[in-house]
Amino acid sequence: MKIVEVQNLKYKYPDTDKLVLNDISFTLEKGEFIGLIGRNTAGKSTLCFSLAGLVPHFFKGAYGGKVLIEDIEVRHVEIEDIITKVGLVFENPFSQMTGSKYTVYEEIAFGLENMGLERAEMTKRIEESLELLDIVEIKDQFPFGLSGGQMQRVAIASVIAMRPDILILDEPTSQLDPQGSEEVFKVVEGLTKEGITIIMAEQKIEKIAEYADKVLLLDDGKLVDFNTPEYIFSREDLMEHGVEAPTITRIAKRLGITNKNTGLYPIRFEQFPADSLVTKNE
Template sequence: MALIELKNLTYHYPLTNSPALQDLDLEVQEGEFLAIVGANGAGKSTLCYTISGFIPHFFKGELAGSVSVAGIDPTKAGLGEFVQKVGLVFQNPFNQISGSKFTVYEEIAFGLENLGIDPAEMRERVDEIIRLTRIEDLKDRSPYALSGGQQQRVALASILVMRPQILVLDEPTSQLDPIGSQEVFQVIKDMALQGMTIIMAEHKVEWVAEFADRILALSAGQAIKLGTPREVLGSPELPEHGIGISRYTQVARKALQAGLWPEKRSMPVTLDECVQGFQEIIA
């Protein structure tokens, strides 16, 4: 059985008439890195909330169909059961910070304190995560006196430290500088290689193309494509759904129209594929 199974899932937020997610079917295997792409309002965050139990526990609303996450049915289990299996990194790190800690170090330990982890182990795990997410220089600062990007790294660290079986991330690099984003993607990819299951909503398609195993494209709450990065991101209908394509795909499309892209080659999604295509033309 897949680690995450959604069947015919439809969800309405309270007091709304149109569904935020509609007839969604999805299976995710253990250790898989699945990225979710889609325009604003397509349902990316809603899906993140569903997989992490915030729907229906925090947002209420009306959930139809079936959801199984690491064997838990969110409509039956409490949020407490989810915490040890699934970690959610919020879109806005400011909303995730506990507000009860004075330093980044303590903030990262907050989740472990609540799980009643032994202090010696807690220190070891916090130190390790601080190293991994490269925030050694921030550990004694207030979580509120940080830049947006720094706060985002702290938000990621405070979830990673809990070693969730499933890590759900809602645009985790939106405020990071480009190379910082790449580092964070690499850290997350390493987690996936160690067996952690990753669900990530993300607009940065050029990174998603390099790191994700599969991509789910959403539009108006419905799945429009599910497959490998090349299958999904190279598909011609993506822009119709307001989903961004990388400059590599963009420029190849323009080139194709101008007769400057090899006809039998599919649309490139990464720099390497783009270079190979144009090298054929130049030769």
Template sequence: MLTFESVTYRHAGGVRPAIDDVSLELGEGEVVGLVGGNGSGKSTLCLIAAGLAPRIVGGTLSGRILIDGEDIAPMPMHELVARVAIGFDDPWTQLSGVTGTVYEEVAFGPANLGMPRDELVSRVDAALSSLAIEQLAARDPAHLSGGQQQLVAIAGLLAMGPRHIVLDEPTAQLDPSGTSLVANAIERLASEGASVLVVEHKTDLIARVAKRLVVLAGGTIVMEGAAAELLADPRLRDLGVREPSAVRLRRRLVEAGLDPVALA
């Protein structure tokens, strides 16, 4: 369980809070989609959830973030990284830069947690196969495409076996088949009990994996509820959120004077 209690956060040098009085709870096995226009605070909320803001990136925070009921503020960094994993849109920033092969890269995080070797090998194999990148195992991560690097970075997160995972535009560089593999991975993590917070401009991914949706504007939660209903709410477009393709199709049919129900 991941809990935000009245969290307000200001970036170092920020004139106004980037996150303003946000309270939110993600239960075990729950996938929550987080959407909002550019600059609405999605990435900032991810950094806070993973304990990187303010600890690593600076700034000031009030309120509390709890993991399974425990305040993360006093938690040692090594414990925090073992309990909540974060993935970013730019895979290059999250590859370690010190490994020569994809296999070592995916093993890097869990090896640093001191995982026994047999378990390490089985976790790395499982992570590679769940993202269908076994064939990249011997390749140099630096020489992969952006999309391949993104899958490798996500495999590295999966191999950590996180109970809490925060993904900031995890499929930004992926084609539809790569995006679908990431959706499968998110669904599997959640079915194993992980709490997942996923930010995506690609709302088709959100529509597929998230039951609940949170909409940010100006650092505040402005809408929250069942993802299927909210994603069809026309107000989302005014907030800079793309419609899922099924919603867009339906709207265009209605605009063209056709009845989507009769056509279905």
């Protein structure tokens, strides 16, 4: 089922000359995990903002084309109507915390109170989110006393409690150590099993290779490619777009080892070496 449709999206921040998003079109299916990659300033965050409605509702500027979430055009509805459908998690979990709550539980409750939900419904949603993000044990702790990975899970829980159909994460693991990153990827992957559609901007290519169903490659505001991670990371011109392939793919490229069925390079260690691989030069 199609859940997101972007048609010829163009966008320029106010008082600038450059199109930061330059004629972007793609569609997303419900429950997919999409990795959004590209060099610094490629436009990843701006695309996240456009899907969440911050562009053009908060960031003004010149806007063309369409972003449709569940067939509703983002530009033509109030931001309040988008927030219930699309949740956005920022890079730094600190910035997502209210800063005024003493427990993780209250932190998650905050967004729901603003939605004006009844107490029973709130309690149900908070408990579900705590379970889903595996943070039940820390529900009475002070949010700013948590580890980075825990804090990011709380940030995701507070967004998930609002029951968005689509969750957008803009480099959610950049502030985290490897263990914290792994925690975040694991829980996010779990959310796709709940039918939630995930769009994650991320620099950690190995993780994208491990978790994403599809990868969207941006460069200089343009959509270079939108395809399976195997296909994207097999591109010979990846470096020219400022992105490095996973280590295993780079080794395979150097050795000329591809999957004999698809002709693509392996992207995960368990795909290499395997019977299905062939050396090109043989």
